[in-house]
Amino acid sequence: MLHKNIIKLAALLWCVLTVASCTNEDFDKGNNGPDVPEGLPVTLKLNIGTPEVPVVETKSLDNGTTFGAINDLAVLVYDEKGGNPIVTFHDVQEENQTSVNGVTFDAKTGKHKIYVLANVGSEDAAKVYTTEQALLSSQIESQNPNGTEMMLGFVAKDMETSINLYNSGDNEVIDITGDASFEAKVVPPYSKITFKITKNLPSDQHVYLAITEVNVRHLPVKYSLLPYEKWTMENGVSGESIISLYENKSAKPEDEVGELATGKDFYMYENLQGENNTSNGDPSLKTPVGLEVPTKGDGKIDYTEWFEKWSSVPCTYIEVKGNYTIFTSEPGVNHVGDGEINYRFFLGENSTSDFNIKRNTHYNVTLAFTGLAGKNELQYEWRVQADLENSTxxxxxxxxxxxxxxxxxxxxxxxxxxxxxxxxxxxxxxxxxxxxxxxxxxxxxxxxxxxxxxxxxxxxxxxxxxxxxxxxxxxxxxxxxxxxxxxxxxxxxxxxxxxxxxxxxxxxxxxxxxxxxxxxxxxxxxxxxxxxxxLLCLNNETDIININSKAVYAQRIDRPAGMIDGNAARKYNGEQGQGAFYSYLPTPEDLALLVRIETGIFQPEDGTSYWTTEGPYYWNGTSVEKATGISHAYVRCVYKSYKYANTIKY
Missing domain, CATH: 2.60.40 (Immunoglobulin-like)
Structure with missing residues (x-):
């Protein structure tokens, strides 16, 4: 009896020693290896990054850049059914990283679904997501992006698989058998939009457009960790949330559109509102699904009712306000009008049918005014509200x-x-x-x-x-x-x-x-x-009466001389003077002195050509240089005494 008990004890001890001597390498499932027991603790590694940003072109070309910041991260290891998470939290040492490599996290052997959550804030905040469903359905209130929003990633064997899983929204089960290295892409929930306004108005006709205000309206004030369809005005989109892109501070309405001529960037949360293909490729007919353009009894658009409808549509749109003036004629047609315009148009993946603004995407949008600056649109198009009946x-x-x-x-x-x-x-x-x-x-x-x-x-x-x-x-x-x-x-x-x-x-x-x-x-x-x-005095002489005066004064405002050659420009000096003073084309030295002194509101711009006695010259920032191949140049005459007009030296 004792002999049998000793045999049983020896067998049990052998089993215990065998299990205790196993290493992580023994947990690998191979053709010849044993099955790995579930629930054994292991430490794994993870490499994390943000994906490259696609660039969607609508009307202009611009290269996008990667955005999204990782300041901390939590790895959540759920069981096969999406429960019982193991949470590992890490602070990222350097701020605003877009990739973090070699992060360790705790797990157990067996079948799991693994996620990484960036910018969660703390381990306790990560532990709130007690189930996979709670994580994937999370919605976060936030007025507008600040660059450090929470970002979700699906942990997989490689980056490509990770982003594919994220896009499908369906994670795969990973069988953890021992030491391994994984990868994940975390995706920002917002988009970057570059908005431009360009004007190419005819120089030989009286068409003027002064932009006074540009606002982005109907912005989402929520974001989700996964793409979410669809936000509504009651849940997710706010009519009160507005981004102001431009305020016209110029006193000259004929000025170009300032900062918007080179582009103004803003960020917004994803807003997926679908497509409507009924426009037949016509941008002027781009309308959200189910939103009919109201008409009056005579068939014309009822603008009052139509623009009231905009307040209930959750699609994001840009509103451009300005002053429009036109007084020009074509054969048999007289174009006359002046007043305020409100130009509104929806954003999306294209300018004709799409209303989706996707996360992690850079959109380029250009509003171009050409010809008569949209005169026909101002009169007939549903997007434009115009009052051009003023006398002014x-x-x-x-x-x-x-x-x-x-x-x-x-x-x-x-x-x-x-x-x-x-x-x-x-x-x-x-x-x-x-x-x-x-x-x-x-x-x-x-x-x-x-x-x-x-x-x-x-x-x-x-x-x-x-x-x-x-x-x-x-x-x-x-x-x-x-x-x-x-x-x-x-x-x-x-x-x-x-x-x-x-x-x-x-x-x-x-x-x-x-x-x-x-x-x-x-x-x-x-x-x-x-x-x-x-007039601006260019030297230290001031007398304009004495014929012996060596004073030089300059015009302050550019005169457009049009298409003239140097000889015609020299005829610009009409004998208009006071006392002994007459106007002349400047010498290159006059021009150099003018642009060096004139640093205020009338300073000539670098690279702008001006007619001189030696032909067109331009200012390069430090000196004047002769311009070549120029048929258009500005004129700023100088006033000098007739006696010393060609002899004054500086």
Whole structure:
């Protein structure tokens, strides 16, 4: 009996020693290896990265970049049924990493589903996801992306499998048998969008578009760890969440669109709203599914009802606001209009049918205005709300001139009255001339404003102009009131020519000017404020009366000379002067001095060509260089005494 018990004890001890001597290598399942017991603890390795960002092109080309940051991570190892997670948490040492290699995590042998969660915050936060279902269905409230959102990855044997599993949303079971290395891609829940506005308007016609506001509307304020279809206005999309991309700070409505000409980036959470293929490839008919464009009894679009519907559609759209002015003619057609526009269009994978904004994707969108700047769209297209029936001055609000002896034109649009009255504030006389044209005497001008000036106003638009009555140099005349140059901040009046040198910094900064306000009788709200800036003294001489003066003054504002050659440009110097002073094309030395001193609001741009006595030259940032192959160049004349015009040296 004792002998049999000893035999049984020896057999049991042998079994225990055999199991205890096993290594992780023995757990590998091979043709000749034993089955591995489930539930034995192991430590595994994981390499994590973010995927490359696809670039979706809609109307322009731009290269996307990878985005997404990993600041901490948690590996969640669920059992085969998606429960009982083992959680391993790690802080990432360096901030905003896009890949982390060699991360260890705890697991047990057997069949499991494994996930990695980036930017979860803490081990306790990761342990909240007690089941696979809780993890995959998670929705997170957040107003807009900040770059450190939680990102989910499916752990697999390689990166390609990981991203394929993520895209399908269905993880595969991994049989852990021992030491192994895995990989995973974590995916940002947001997209990057680059929005541009370009304008290529005809230079020979009067078409102007000034962008004043650009807003992105109907943005998701939730994100999910997996792609989610679909957010609704009640769950996920907010009509109050708006990204402002642009605010027009320019006083000149003919300016280009500033920062948006080169592109403005913003990020937004994924918003998948499907497709509608009923547009037949026409971008102007791109409409979300189930949203019918309402029409009136005459078949025309009911814009009031239509734009009310936009508030209930969860598709993300961009709204561009601006001022539009057109006064031009084609054979048999007269295009006239001025007013505000609201241009709205939906985002998506294309411009005709798709309303899906996918996560981890860089979209490039360009809104291009060409020709008549969408005149037909402004009148007929459902996306555009326009009020072009105003009677107004153009340019709108403000006209900047300098003290040279040349007309600065402006227009009054949509005037069909026989006579137009213009009143002016302040003094009854001014050294600014108001210029107009009539069918009897041609070009007319006046400086007298007793009560108002009655002007011809035939047709849908009429051209007028303002010109300095006296050469605009500080101290050239004893100016008071409307005739005086005044400092914008101190309100001090300047009457001495010596101030032209002493105040040069304030002059180039646009702090000193004289102004006059013109008011139309047909629209009380419309005013045109004319600001006249003094000519800029380029050297330390200031006298403009003495024929022996070596003073040099320059125009402040570019004149478009059009397609002219150098000889024609030299004829630009009309004999318009005061005292001994006349206007001339600048020498290259004059131009170099001008752009070196003019650092304020009228500074010539680098690379812009200007006509000189030696042909076109441009400023390269440090000096002027001769331009070649140029048919278009600007003109800024200089004023010099006739005696020293060709002999002044600097």
């Amino acid at each position: 001055f153009y340019p709108k609000g403000e006209l900047m001139i300098d003290g040279s002896k040349e007309d600065f034109p402006f227009w009054i649009v949509n005037t069909n009255i026989d006579k137009l009255s213009i009143t002016t504030s302040g003094d009854k006389t001014s050294d600014m001339k108001l210029v107009y044209w009539d069918s009897y005497g041609g070009r007319q001008s006046t400086t007298s404003f007793n009560e108002y000036v009655s002007l011809p106003a035939k047709g849908d638009y009429q051209k007028y102009a303002v010109v300095s009555n006296n050469l605009g140099v500080i101290g050239a005349t004893d100016g008071v009131g409307q005739n005086a140059y005044i400092h914008e901040d101190t309100k001090k009046v300047y009457n001495s020519e010596e101030d032209n040198v002493n105040l040069r910094n304030d002059i180039v900064a646009g702090k000193i000017y004289k102004s006059r306000t013109f008011q139309m009788n047909s629209a009380d709200v419309d005013q045109l404020v004319v600001k006249e800036y003094p």
